[in-house]
Amino acid sequence: MTEINLSVGLAVIAYGLTQILVGAIILLKAKKKDRTQRGQFPVTQIVFNVVYSLTIGISMIIVQYNAVYIGVFMFAVKVLVVSLLSEWRAFYSSKKLNLEDFLTFVKAAPPLISIEVDCFHYIEVSNEKESKFVETRYIRMTNWQDNTQISNAFGSDPLIFFELDQKVDLLGESSRLLKMSYNQAVSENQHRDRHCKATQEMVVDGLKSEYFVQQGRLPCWMTPIMFWLSQFLGFDVLFACLLRAKMQNTSLTVRKLANLEPMNADFVTVKPMYVTDLKQYVK
Numbered sequence: 001m002t003e004i005n006l007s008v009g010l011a012v013i014a015y016g017l018t019q020i021l022v023g024a025i026i027l028l029k030a031k032k033k034d035r036t037q038r039g040q041f042p043v044t045q046i047v048f049n050v051v052y053s054l055t056i057g058i059s060m061i062i063v064q065y066n067a068v069y070i071g072v073f074m075f076a077v078k079v080l081v082v083s084l085l086s087e088w089r090a091f092y093s094s095k096k097l098n099l100e101d102f103l104t105f106v107k108a109a110p111p112l113i114s115i116e117v118d119c120f121h122y123i124e125v126s127n128e129k130e131s132k133f134v135e136t137r138y139i140r141m142t143n144w145q146d147n148t149q150i151s152n153a154f155g156s157d158p159l160i161f162f163e164l165d166q167k168v169d170l171l172g173e174s175s176r177l178l179k180m181s182y183n184q185a186v187s188e189n190q191h192r193d194r195h196c197k198a199t200q201e202m203v204v205d206g207l208k209s210e211y212f213v214q215q216g217r218l219p220c221w222m223t224p225i226m227f228w229l230s231q232f233l234g235f236d237v238l239f240a241c242l243l244r245a246k247m248q249n250t251s252l253t254v255r256k257l258a259n260l261e262p263m264n265a266d267f268v269t270v271k272p273m274y275v276t277d278l279k280q281y282v283k
Helices: 003-032 043-061 065-085 087-093 099-108 174-192 224-232 236-245
Strands: 111-122 129-138 143-146 159-170 195-204 210-214 247-259
Touching: 003 043, 003 236, 043 065, 043 236, 065 224, 065 236, 099 159, 099 210, 111 174, 111 247, 129 174, 159 174, 159 195, 174 195, 195 247, 224 236, 236 247
Parallel strands: 159 247
Antiparallel strands: 111 129, 111 195, 143 247, 159 210
8 A cells, every 4th residue: 555545535535425415515504594405415416426435535545546446437437327317407407487477377277087998808818908999088078277385485596496296176067077078988888898987087188297497597606517517527416406595396186177068157258278388488
């Protein structure tokens, strides 16, 4: 063991572990404030950083260069796999929505009610299901309205992560009318095969479960270039902690009220059925 090997080994270990410590301190301080942060500590990235930093550092100290190659290989795996699959890469590769446009999109997204009919039988030898006929029927609505309750208290964080839940309620006799459509779909197709099953679905059209939303201008360090630079320089844990410290996590239930009855004067907001295109809200 030489002094150079010892110095290099300790430097590698310190390089890998110090950024984890600094990132953890930043995130813990942010969590003490009265706001919800995006997720927990980046555990997978922390484990990768600790393992390859110790592998490379200790291997340098004991002069086992083959083990150094293993550590370098682990670092490459981290960059190529962990980084490519990380949520931050998904954010930077996605189209950006600002808060105002996102809320407009949520309110404008219409409910979509469908019934899927599946006529099938089971193969005697393998007992596998084989569908002979599949049909999706979209239920036409008279009108609908948005009942989503949106809070204006989004704080001052430049990024907001929305986790969306959705619920479609039916007005008055609409449930009975939908049940009639369901029974009709089954009765009209049950002759097609031995078994006939119908599945009813009520969703908000075009709505995903997760969205990254900008609130104002992003800081200069929140860029794809800085993201990838942090990955290749081994500062990915620090970068992830900084992002999570500047990102609010918000849950939102998107509620729609759908009417299948003939025109109802008591239905306050009348909107036609149409397909929502998110692209019109993307800058």
